[in-house]
Amino acid sequence: MSFGLKKAGFKLVQAYDAWDAAVETYRENVGHHVWRHDLNDIMGVGSMLAKLQPDMIAGGPPCQDYSLAGRQEEGENASLTKAFAMLVVIARPQWFLMENVEQVARSSAWAEAREILQRAGYGFTECKLDASYYGVAQARKRMFVIGRLGERDGFLTSSLIAARSDEQTTLRDLFGEECPPSIFLYPRFRRNKAVWLADEPAPTIIASSLKPIPDTHTVPEGTVVLTEGQVGQIQGFPADWKWHGQTKHDRMQMIANAVPPPLAQAIGRVILQRESGESIPAVQGNFTRWLMQRGQSNQVARNTKAQLQRARRLLGGRTFADVRLEVIALEEMVEFEELDRKVKSNMRVAVRLYAEFLDSSMQRVKAQKLDLAA
Ligand SMILES: C[S@@+](CC[C@H](N)C(=O)[O-])C[C@H]1O[C@@H](n2cnc3c(N)ncnc32)[C@H](O)[C@@H]1O
Incomplete structure (x- = not known):
C-alpha cells in the first residue's frame, strides 16, 4: 500500500x-x-x-x-x-x-x-x-x-x-506478448475454477495459489504455473521487486497479503x-427533483444546484457533516465575502437545502x- x-x-x-x-x-x-x-x-x-x-x-x-x-x-x-x-x-x-x-x-x-x-x-x-x-x-x-x-x-x-x-485489466494487458494462453492458479476450494485465460483477470491471489497442478486435474495444453515473481506482478508489483522470506510459503503469504x-x-x-x-464531489441523488417537489420551479431548482456547486468549488471540494460549519467556512472565505449579497444568500440557502436533502435521504444513502x- x-x-x-x-x-x-x-x-x-x-x-x-x-x-x-x-x-x-x-x-x-x-x-x-x-x-x-x-x-x-x-x-x-x-x-x-x-x-x-x-x-x-x-x-x-x-x-x-x-x-x-x-x-x-x-x-x-x-x-x-x-x-x-x-x-x-x-x-x-x-x-x-x-x-x-x-x-x-x-x-x-x-x-x-x-x-x-x-x-x-x-x-x-x-x-x-x-x-x-x-x-x-x-x-x-x-x-x-x-x-x-x-x-x-x-x-x-x-x-x-x-x-x-x-x-x-487482463493477464494479457499485464504480460503482453509473453502472456501464456492459460495459467493454473490453485483454487481456494477444490471445485473452483483453476485455469485462467489470457483475456481475463486472475482471481484473488492467495498464499496457496502456486501449489502445483494436482494429478487429478486435466488442463488445456499450454497451461503454465507461474513463478513467484509473476504472481507478484499479478498483485501489481514490478518484475524486479525483491521478496524476502525464508520459505516459498512466507513469500507467497506476503504477496497474497498485499x-x-x-x-x-x-x-x-x-x-x-x-x-x-x-476534485469536487458530485451532487448526490436527485437533488433537483427533490427541490421541485418542494415547490421550486425547474429553473430555480437548477440555479440552486449551480449555487451549491459554486459553494463546493469555493470550499475546495470539502463537505461538512455539520451544515452550520459549512456556512461558517464559506463566510470566512475572502472570495465569498467579495460576492454580491444576493448571490451569497442564494449560496447559503443552496448549501442548507442540500444538507436537508441529504439528511432526509440519509437512510437511503x-x-x-x-x-x-x-
Ligand atoms: C493484510 S497484511 C497488510 C499488508 C501490507 N501492510 C499492505 O499494505 O499491503 C497484514 C500485515 O499485518 C502484519 N501484522 C500482523 N500482526 C501485527 C502486529 N501485531 N503488529 C504489526 N503488524 C502486524 C502482518 O505481518 C502483515 O504483514
Whole structure:
C-alpha cells in the first residue's frame, strides 16, 4: 500500500509491521523508514505518531480472522482493526485509509472501530473495490475505508467512481506478448475454477495459489504455473521487486497479503486531488427533483444546484457533516465575502437545502454503501 501511495505522490515518513520478512521486503524496495513493531503497543506507537503528526495514516490490519480462508471467528487479529482506529484517534491526521477483506464490514471489530473514529469526528467513505478496474490484472475485491476529519459520509464516492476504468485489466494487458494462453492458479476450494485465460483477470491471489497442478486435474495444453515473481506482478508489483522470506510459503503469504500497488496508487491520487481542491464531489441523488417537489420551479431548482456547486468549488471540494460549519467556512472565505449579497444568500440557502436533502435521504444513502466490485 505504501508503494502505491508513494507513486501517487505521498511522502512516506514511517511504516510498521511485526514480521521480519515483511519489514525487510519493505526496507529494500520502498524505504528505510520502516520499523518492526507490534501495533498492539498503542501507547508506544501512538506517542511516536503523535510526534510525527502525519497528514494520513494508512493500514491493512490483518484479515485472517475475517477472511473466507480463515476461521470466520473474530480473534486476536481482529483487535488490530481497533488498534488502527485508536492510533488514528491519538495522532488525529486529516485522513486515514484502511484496507480489509469484505467480511470486515459485518464484523463487530469494525463496528467498534467505526464508532471510535466517528466520535473523533471522521466522516467516511466505505467502499468495496475490485482491483481489476484500477489497473491490476486480478479480480480482487477488498473493502476500503477512507476517512477525513469533519466530512460528510460518502464524501469521496463520486471521485472513486470516476477513477474506475470501464474495462477490467487482463493477464494479457499485464504480460503482453509473453502472456501464456492459460495459467493454473490453485483454487481456494477444490471445485473452483483453476485455469485462467489470457483475456481475463486472475482471481484473488492467495498464499496457496502456486501449489502445483494436482494429478487429478486435466488442463488445456499450454497451461503454465507461474513463478513467484509473476504472481507478484499479478498483485501489481514490478518484475524486479525483491521478496524476502525464508520459505516459498512466507513469500507467497506476503504477496497474497498485499494491497495491489496500482489500486493504492489510484486511491492515493483520488485523495490528493481532493486534498488540493482539484476534485469536487458530485451532487448526490436527485437533488433537483427533490427541490421541485418542494415547490421550486425547474429553473430555480437548477440555479440552486449551480449555487451549491459554486459553494463546493469555493470550499475546495470539502463537505461538512455539520451544515452550520459549512456556512461558517464559506463566510470566512475572502472570495465569498467579495460576492454580491444576493448571490451569497442564494449560496447559503443552496448549501442548507442540500444538507436537508441529504439528511432526509440519509437512510437511503447509507444503505447504498459504495459497491464498485459488484
Ligand atoms: C493484510 S497484511 C497488510 C499488508 C501490507 N501492510 C499492505 O499494505 O499491503 C497484514 C500485515 O499485518 C502484519 N501484522 C500482523 N500482526 C501485527 C502486529 N501485531 N503488529 C504489526 N503488524 C502486524 C502482518 O505481518 C502483515 O504483514
